[in-house]
Amino acid sequence: MVAAQGAPSMKNVAAHAGVSLGTVSNVLNRPEMVSERTRRRVQSSIDALGFVRNDSARQLRGGTSRTLAYVVLDASNPFFTDVAMGVQEGADAAGLAVYLCNSGENSDRQAAYLDLLEQQRVEGVLITPVHAEDPRIAALAARGTPVVLVDRASGPGLCSVTVDDVLGGDLAVTHLLDTGHRRIAFVGGPRAIGQVADRIAGAEQAISRAGAGTLTILDTAALNVAEGRRAGERLAGLPSAHRPTAPFCANDLLALGLLQQMVRLGLRVPDDLAIVGYDDIEFAEAAAVPLTSVSQPRHLLGRTAAELLLSEARGDGAHDHQQLVFAPELVVRASTRLIPVSRPV
Amino acid sequence: MVAAQGAPSMKNVAAHAGVSLGTVSNVLNRPEMVSERTRRRVQSSIDALGFVRNDSARQLRGGTSRTLAYVVLDASNPFFTDVAMGVQEGADAAGLAVYLCNSGENSDRQAAYLDLLEQQRVEGVLITPVHAEDPRIAALAARGTPVVLVDRASGPGLCSVTVDDVLGGDLAVTHLLDTGHRRIAFVGGPRAIGQVADRIAGAEQAISRAGAGTLTILDTAALNVAEGRRAGERLAGLPSAHRPTAPFCANDLLALGLLQQMVRLGLRVPDDLAIVGYDDIEFAEAAAVPLTSVSQPRHLLGRTAAELLLSEARGDGAHDHQQLVFAPELVVRASTRLIPVSRPV
DNA sequence: AGACACCCATAAAACGTTTCAATCGCGGCC
C-alpha cells in the first residue's frame, strides 16, 4: 500500500521470487524460455511488489524509444488536431506511441521541445514549424533524428508532406466562374504566409485560364472570424455595381465571419453573394448557410507523414527524402449553390 | 556531416578534448567549478562532435524527468485543447515540458499511454479519463505517480479539478426565467454522462427555487451538431401552445445545430425562441445569432490542475488530496437578449 | 553406467550519465 521510497527494481523482484535477475528479465522479454513454474512465481512477485519497468534503463541498454513526436504549431486549431489524429493512426499501426507537443507558434518553446525530444532519443519528429527555414531543424536531422515537415514544404534535404494550395485556389475560383460569377474577390492575408500567397496564385491562374472574370484582393490582418466580419463590412460598403459577387476566403474562419456579417446586413447567401471557404472545418457544414469549402486531406496528411517518418527511421541509413504533395478537393454546399428564387416555405 | 553510427557520448567528448569524463560532466552541470580554459575546450569539442545528452542515462542515474503528461479524452474538442493550453502555462512556469497524449475515448489506448508514461517515470499525469472510476488510475496513483483528474470528479483518494455543472444548469435556467420564459426545455443526452445529469439537476433546481416554469427534457443520442438539428425539428413539430420557448442545450454544438434548424424553418431567435448553450466555444460568438452560453474557466482549469500536480510531486510525501470545483459563468449574447413580454410597468 | 543433449537458470558486462571521494599541482605561510 505505502510505496513512498523508490520504485521496486528487477533486483527486488528477483530477490522476492528467489531467483536471479536474468531470469526476471527472461520472464519479461522471452517468457517462452523460462519454465511455467518459475514464470508464475516471478509474475506473482511482480504483482505483489507493483514492479514497473524502468524505461530509461531499458532504452539506455538496448534500445529504442518506440515513441515519436508531433510538434504542432497550434493545438487549438482543428486543422492540426485532425492531422494529429492521422499521425496517431499511422503510429499505432507500427506500435509506436505519439507525443503531441504544442509550440503555440512560439519559437523558443519549439526549440525547447526539439532539444528535449532529441535528448529523449525519440524515433523521429514530425513538425509543423513556426518558421519555414529553421536551421535547428536541419541540424536535428543532420545529427540523425528522422524529421518530416508537415504542411510545410522542405528543400531536398528533408521529407515533407503538403497540400497543393495553388490547386486549391484554382478549384475554388474555377467553381465560382462555372456558376456564373465574374467579379471574384480573394479575402485573406497577410500575404507573407506561404499558404495565402499560393491560394492567390491559384485564383489568378483560374481566371487567366478561363480568360474571364476579375479578381479583387481584400487583404486581412489575420485569418480569424473577427477579420472575416470586418472584410464583410468593407465588401458591403462597395457600390453594388462594382461589388464582387463571390468572395473566396483564405480559410473557413474568415468565411464564417463574412457570412455572419452578410446575414446581419440583410444580404442573402448565395443569392446576393456566393461564399467559398478553405479547410472544410467541422463548422463549415454547420454554419447558418452551409459553406462551400476547399477540403484538405488532413487525416491522410498526418497518416502519410507518420509512415514516411517510420520508413526513414527503419530504413538502414539509405533513404531518399521525399516531398509529397496532396491534392485538395472542393466540397460544394449551399453557400454557392444557386437556389430557385421562389422558395417553398 | 555523416553521422550514421551511434551518437557521440560524453566519453567521446572527453577523449576529443583530452580531458576526463567527469570534467565533461562538470562543464555541463557545474560550469563554475571548471576553469575557463578547459571549459572552452570542452565546449568546442561538444560542438564539433554534435554531442547531445542522453536523457535516458541521465534520468537513470539521478533523476527526474522534468516532464509531465496530459492524457486527454479528445484532442479535437476545443474544450480540451483550451484546458491543455492552461496546463502548458502551469508547467512552463515550473520549467516542465508537457506531453499531450490523446486517448480518443479509447480505453485501450488510454491504458497503453498510462503504462508508457509510468515506465518513462514522468513527474506526474493529468488525465480526463474515458471512464470515471478506472482502477488502473487508482493503481497508478497508489504506486506513487502523482495523478490529477481533470474535469472529472474523484473520490478522496485523488486530486481533481472540475467545474460545477449543477451551478451551470442553474445559471442558464435562472437567466431564462428572468427574461420571462416559463416553458423551458433541456436538450441533451445521454443522461448517463455525469455532466449531462448535473446540468439537468441544476436546471430543475432553478425552477423549483423560482417556483415557476416547467422543464421539458429532450433527450439526444449525442452532443453534436447533427443531434442539435434533429432536436430542432422535434421542437418545431410541437404544437405552438405547448412548445417550449427556451431550449437550454447541454453544449454549444447542440445549440448551434438547433439554431441552424430554427433559421431554416423560419423561426426567429431570440424573438420566437431563446437559446442557451454550454461551453462558450469560439464559434458560439460567431454563430448567425451569437449564442448565450455557460462559460467554463477552461484555461484556469488546466493551469490549476498542473499546479496541483506539481505541488503533489514536489511535496515530500505528505500531501492531502484536494477536489477543487470552479464556478462557471453565464455569457449573455443575442440568442436570449429580449425584453420580457409580461413585465409589469 | 557413462556420454550427450537439452533446458533452465545464473553471473557478469555493458549502455551513458551523475556524483563523490580522492588526487594533483601550486602558491602562501610559518
Add this chain to the structure above:
DNA sequence: GGCCGCGATTGAAACGTTTTATGGGTGTCT
C-alpha cells in the same frame, strides 16, 4: 623547506535494464 589549503581535475561507483557466455541439473540413448 615542509605543511596546509585550495581550486581544478580525475577515477570509480552506481542507477536498472538487456544480453551473452557459462554453468548445473535432468532425462535419454547406447
